[in-house]
Amino acid sequence: MQSITGKIWNLKEPNTKDIMYISQRLGVSEIIARVLLNRDVSIDDAKNYLEGSLADMPDPYHFKDMVKATDRIIKAINEKQKIAIFGDYDVDGSCASAILTSFFNSIGIDTTLYIPDRMTEGYGPNEYAFKKLKSEGHDLVITVDCGCVAFDSMKVAKEIGLDIIITDHHQCEVDIPECIGMVNPNRVDEDGLYGYLCGATVAFLLAVAVNRQIDTKVNMKMLLDLVAVATVCDLVPLKGINRVLVDRGLKVLATRQNIGLKALADITGIDERPRAYHCGFVLGPRINAAGRISSCDLGSRLLSTKNISIANKLAAELHDLNAERKEIETIVQEEAILQAEKKVAKNPDIKALVLAGENWHAGVIGIVASRIKELYNLPVFIIALDDKVCKGSGRSISGVDLGAIVRKSKDILIGGGGHGMAAGLSIDKEQIPAFEKRFCEVVEKAAAKNPEILVPKISLDGVLNVGGANLDLISKLEKVEPYGMGNPEPKFAVTGRVAYAQVVGEKHVRITLTDLTKRRVNGIVFSAMETDLGPFLLNSLNEQVTVCGQIKRNVFNGYESAQIQVLDAIKGEMPNS
CATH class of the missing domain: 2.40.50.460 (OB fold (Dihydrolipoamide Acetyltransferase, E2P))
Known part of the structure; x- marks a missing residue:
C-alpha cells in the first residue's frame, strides 16, 4: 500500500513455527522472536544475538600484520622513539585517535596527535603532514581510520625514513601501500569475518595486542565507551561483536569515566541511561562539528584529555560549533534543494543527483547529502565548488554502491573512497559533468535490474x-x-x-x-x-x-x-x- x-x-511476516521456537527456546516474548527474525537473525544465532559476550571478541592476532604492528610499536617504546597518531576527522577517527592516545598515556608514553585540516589537507595521510612529523623528530606514525589507499603518501614516508603502521577498516585495493604493516579487516587477503568493524575497534584491537605484549594492568574495557560511540556514529552494522561492544560501551559511558564524554553529556543535558541514540544524535554531531567547520583535532583532544577544565572548555566550544554548523548546513541545504527541484522537474525519471554550488562549506556537504537522499530517495553527491579542487560527499540507497563507483572513476577524479552507502571525492570542476554522467549511468543500470531500489519503503x-x-x-x-x-x-x-x-x-x-x-x-x-x-x-x-x-x-x-x-x-x- x-x-x-x-x-x-x-x-x-516471519514463519509462525520459527517465532514459537525462538520464543520457547530462549524464554522471550513472541514479539522479540518476530523482531529477531525480521532482522535475518537465524534460529541458531538468536541466543548469541541477545546474550553476546566480550569473550566473542576476535583475537587481535587473527588479523594480518598485527604481529608486525605490535613488534614495531614495542621497539618504539623500548627505544623511546617519538610516536604520532594520525587520525581521520570524523567521529570514528576522533574516537580511534583518542583510544590510542589514552592507551599510550596510561602506560606512560606521550604521543603526538595529528588530525589533518579538512580544508587544506583533505582526507587521510598526505605529504605535507608526513614531512612535518618527520621534521619534528617522529620515528613512527600510526594511522587510524585512514590510510589503506594512500599509496603516494606512503611512498613519501618511506623516502624520508618515516615508519608507518596503518590501521583502517575501509575497502582496500589488492595491493597494500608501502608500510610496516596494515591492520584492516577489509584487506583483500583477510577472511572477511570482521569486515563490519569500525576504525575505532581496529585501533582498540591494536591497543589490546600491545597491552598483551607488555603485560600492564591497564583496564582496556574502560575504552569501550569510545568504541561504542564510534561504532554507532560510523553506521557500521550492529551485528556480531559490534552489538556486544556497543552494549558494554554504553555501560562504560554511563559511569562517565571519560572526562571529555562526561563534559559533553553534561552540556547537552544527558541525564538518563545513555543509549545508542545519544551517541548518534547528541554526542556524535558535536564531536564531528569541529572537523566540519573548525579545528579538526578538537574532538580527539576532548576525548583524550585528562584535564577537567580543558574538557569543559572543549565541550562548550564543540557545542557552540555544532549550532554554527546547523546554520551553515541550513543555507547549503536550501540551495541544494532548489537545484534538485529543477533537475527533477526537468527530468522526472532522474535516477541520481549530482548537485554543486559555490560557497558551499565542504564540512557540511555530507549531512546535506543525507538529507537530500532521504527527501528524494535517490543516491546523491553534493559537491562544494572551488577554483582548485572541488570536494564532494555522497550518500546512497540500498542497491547502489557508492564506494565502488568512486573506485571505478579514478580516471576522472583526483581522489576519493568510501563505503557502499557513503563516499567522498575530490575532483576538478571541469570533470564534474563527466562524473555526473557516469554516476547516473551506473545507477540507471542498477535500477533497470531492480526497479524497487528507487521506491521508498518502511518495513514494519x-x-x-x-x-x-x-x-x-x-x-x-x-x-x-x-x-x-x-x-x-x-x-x-x-x-x-x-x-x-x-x-x-x-x-x-x-x-x-x-x-x-x-x-x-x-x-x-x-x-x-x-x-x-x-x-x-x-x-x-x-x-x-x-x-x-x-x-x-x-x-x-x-x-x-x-x-x-x-x-x-x-x-x-x-x-x-
Missing part, C-alpha cells in the same frame, strides 16, 4: 491495536537494543480513531488515537507540517487512520507513558490486518 508520504509499507515489524502500544511492549523491546545500522528500532502500525490533533511548536503535530474500548495512546509527529502528513492528520479528526512508527517511553511531570513517534500514515485500517 502507498502511504500519505508516498512510501510503500512492508509488513514482515507488526500491527498493534491501540492498547498494544504500551510500556510493557517497550520493556520487552529493550532486549533487542542497541539499535543502529542493521538493527533498526522496531516499527509498528497502529490503527485507531483520531481523537485529538494539534500543531505544536509550529511544525510538529501531536495526536491521540483511541479505540472502541476507549483505550488511548498519544503520538508525536516531528516536522509533520513540512510534509503532507501533518495536514492529513489535522483533517482526520474523528476518523479512523493507521499510523506507523516507533513506540517510545515518554515522561512528563513524573508520569510515564507510551508514545508513538509517528513516521507515516494511511487512511482507515491496515489492509489484511
Whole structure:
C-alpha cells in the first residue's frame, strides 16, 4: 500500500513455527522472536544475538600484520622513539585517535596527535603532514581510520625514513601501500569475518595486542565507551561483536569515566541511561562539528584529555560549533534543494543527483547529502565548488554502491573512497559533468535490474491495536537494543480513531488515537507540517487512520507513558490486518 508520504509499507511476516521456537527456546516474548527474525537473525544465532559476550571478541592476532604492528610499536617504546597518531576527522577517527592516545598515556608514553585540516589537507595521510612529523623528530606514525589507499603518501614516508603502521577498516585495493604493516579487516587477503568493524575497534584491537605484549594492568574495557560511540556514529552494522561492544560501551559511558564524554553529556543535558541514540544524535554531531567547520583535532583532544577544565572548555566550544554548523548546513541545504527541484522537474525519471554550488562549506556537504537522499530517495553527491579542487560527499540507497563507483572513476577524479552507502571525492570542476554522467549511468543500470531500489519503503515489524502500544511492549523491546545500522528500532502500525490533533511548536503535530474500548495512546509527529502528513492528520479528526512508527517511553511531570513517534500514515485500517 502507498502511504500519505508516498512510501510503500512492508509488513514482515516471519514463519509462525520459527517465532514459537525462538520464543520457547530462549524464554522471550513472541514479539522479540518476530523482531529477531525480521532482522535475518537465524534460529541458531538468536541466543548469541541477545546474550553476546566480550569473550566473542576476535583475537587481535587473527588479523594480518598485527604481529608486525605490535613488534614495531614495542621497539618504539623500548627505544623511546617519538610516536604520532594520525587520525581521520570524523567521529570514528576522533574516537580511534583518542583510544590510542589514552592507551599510550596510561602506560606512560606521550604521543603526538595529528588530525589533518579538512580544508587544506583533505582526507587521510598526505605529504605535507608526513614531512612535518618527520621534521619534528617522529620515528613512527600510526594511522587510524585512514590510510589503506594512500599509496603516494606512503611512498613519501618511506623516502624520508618515516615508519608507518596503518590501521583502517575501509575497502582496500589488492595491493597494500608501502608500510610496516596494515591492520584492516577489509584487506583483500583477510577472511572477511570482521569486515563490519569500525576504525575505532581496529585501533582498540591494536591497543589490546600491545597491552598483551607488555603485560600492564591497564583496564582496556574502560575504552569501550569510545568504541561504542564510534561504532554507532560510523553506521557500521550492529551485528556480531559490534552489538556486544556497543552494549558494554554504553555501560562504560554511563559511569562517565571519560572526562571529555562526561563534559559533553553534561552540556547537552544527558541525564538518563545513555543509549545508542545519544551517541548518534547528541554526542556524535558535536564531536564531528569541529572537523566540519573548525579545528579538526578538537574532538580527539576532548576525548583524550585528562584535564577537567580543558574538557569543559572543549565541550562548550564543540557545542557552540555544532549550532554554527546547523546554520551553515541550513543555507547549503536550501540551495541544494532548489537545484534538485529543477533537475527533477526537468527530468522526472532522474535516477541520481549530482548537485554543486559555490560557497558551499565542504564540512557540511555530507549531512546535506543525507538529507537530500532521504527527501528524494535517490543516491546523491553534493559537491562544494572551488577554483582548485572541488570536494564532494555522497550518500546512497540500498542497491547502489557508492564506494565502488568512486573506485571505478579514478580516471576522472583526483581522489576519493568510501563505503557502499557513503563516499567522498575530490575532483576538478571541469570533470564534474563527466562524473555526473557516469554516476547516473551506473545507477540507471542498477535500477533497470531492480526497479524497487528507487521506491521508498518502511518495513514494519507488526500491527498493534491501540492498547498494544504500551510500556510493557517497550520493556520487552529493550532486549533487542542497541539499535543502529542493521538493527533498526522496531516499527509498528497502529490503527485507531483520531481523537485529538494539534500543531505544536509550529511544525510538529501531536495526536491521540483511541479505540472502541476507549483505550488511548498519544503520538508525536516531528516536522509533520513540512510534509503532507501533518495536514492529513489535522483533517482526520474523528476518523479512523493507521499510523506507523516507533513506540517510545515518554515522561512528563513524573508520569510515564507510551508514545508513538509517528513516521507515516494511511487512511482507515491496515489492509489484511
